[in-house]
Amino acid sequence: xxxxxxxxxxxxxxxxxxxxxxxxxxxxxxxxxxxxxxxxxxxxxxxxxxxxxxxxxxxxxxxxxxxxxxxxxxxxxxxxxxxxxxxxxxxxxxxxxxxxxxxxxxxxxxxxxxxxxxxxxxxxxxxxxxxxxxxxxxxxxxxxxxxxxxxxxxxxxxxxxxxxxxxxxxxxxxxxxxxxxxxxxxxxxxxxxxxxxxxxxxxxxxxxxxxxxxxxxxxxxxxxxxxxxxxxxxxxxxxxxxxxxxxxxxxxxxxxxxxxxxxxxxxxxx
Ligand SMILES: Nc1ncnc2c1ncn2[C@@H]1O[C@H](COP(=O)(O)OP(=O)(O)OP(=O)(O)O)[C@@H](O)[C@H]1O
Ligand SMILES: [Mg+2]
Numbered sequence: 001x002x003x004x005x006x007x008x009x010x011x012x013x014x015x016x017x018x019x020x021x022x023x024x025x026x027x028x029x030x031x032x033x034x035x036x037x038x039x040x041x042x043x044x045x046x047x048x049x050x051x052x053x054x055x056x057x058x059x060x061x062x063x064x065x066x067x068x069x070x071x072x073x074x075x076x077x078x079x080x081x082x083x084x085x086x087x088x089x090x091x092x093x094x095x096x097x098x099x100x101x102x103x104x105x106x107x108x109x110x111x112x113x114x115x116x117x118x119x120x121x122x123x124x125x126x127x128x129x130x131x132x133x134x135x136x137x138x139x140x141x142x143x144x145x146x147x148x149x150x151x152x153x154x155x156x157x158x159x160x161x162x163x164x165x166x167x168x169x170x171x172x173x174x175x176x177x178x179x180x181x182x183x184x185x186x187x188x189x190x191x192x193x194x195x196x197x198x199x200x201x202x203x204x205x206x207x208x209x210x211x212x213x214x215x216x217x218x219x220x221x222x223x224x225x226x227x228x229x230x231x232x233x234x235x236x237x238x239x240x241x242x243x244x245x246x247x248x249x250x251x252x253x254x255x256x257x258x259x260x261x262x263x264x265x266x267x268x269x270x
Contacts, residue, residue, distance in 0.1 A: 029167030032213025049096035078127035095136030103141035185225035195220035197264035
């Protein structure tokens with residue numbers, strides 16, 4: 001099921017244009033801002049398959065490209081049919097979009113494998129030969145903005161092959177629209193408004209280093225709807241895992257959330 005994208009018309013047009021032009025896109029934005037949802041929606045519109053990979057520091061080149069099945073190679077050698085396509089080869093053959101979540105966290109070796117795929121649409125695989133990309137192949141990679149990443153930045157060579165689409169937090173009205181659409185427990189309008197207001201408070205409070213996204217607002221609204229509208233209690237459940245404090249030893253989480261709720265106009269529940 002595809003999510004309908006609320007707002008984001010400029011970003012949708014930009015991503016659509018880049019992918020239609022078979023350019024590769026780096027989607028940059030904080031956690032939960034809607035990078036995956038936007039990429040999925042645009043791929044859906046273009047009718048291109050989306051092959052998704054979640055990066056981490058231990059991701060390997062052979063996971064990305066694919067590998068020969070060892071027992072099959074032992075019994076019959078390096079035959080074409082013994083190769084198991086990885087996400088990169090699969091997207092290239094299908095003319096699909098390879099979605100690389102958090103590319104900047106992947107090891108340099110993995111990033112380097114992408115270089116020829118990105119500008120020439122071809123890669124060399126040992127014992128298999130050259131794989132050429134079908135029409136439509138493109139890469140959409142994501143990274144969180146530099147100030148939030150302790151991990152390495154992308155190399156200059158890699159960046160030179162991407163267009164940049166930046167996603168910032170959406171305005172309050174759009175965030176309410178997203179929560180109304182995405183929440184599963186049918187929260188009422190007041191609950192939605194309060195959940196969004198608390199999430200937005202976390203982004204401006206000086207005691208908070210990294211605030212919460214609309215994903216947190218969705219969770220708060222959903223849980224509050226199951227707690228008879230108790231948004232404060234829902235926020236106590238949803239926020240501690242999603243925000244990062246400047247000085248955790250100086251700021252008790254429970255009291256902070258209570259204060260944020262008060263500032264967001266949430267009344268204490270009995
Ligand atoms: N503009 C939007 N329209 C509809 N839903 C949205 C929008 N933005 C975000 N969402 C919803 O908010 C949640 C978080 O979005 P998403 O998973 O796309 O964020 P992300 O940037 O990919 O997060 P991460 O950095 O954790 O990968 C999802 O439930 C998604 O459907
Ligand atoms: Mg994502």
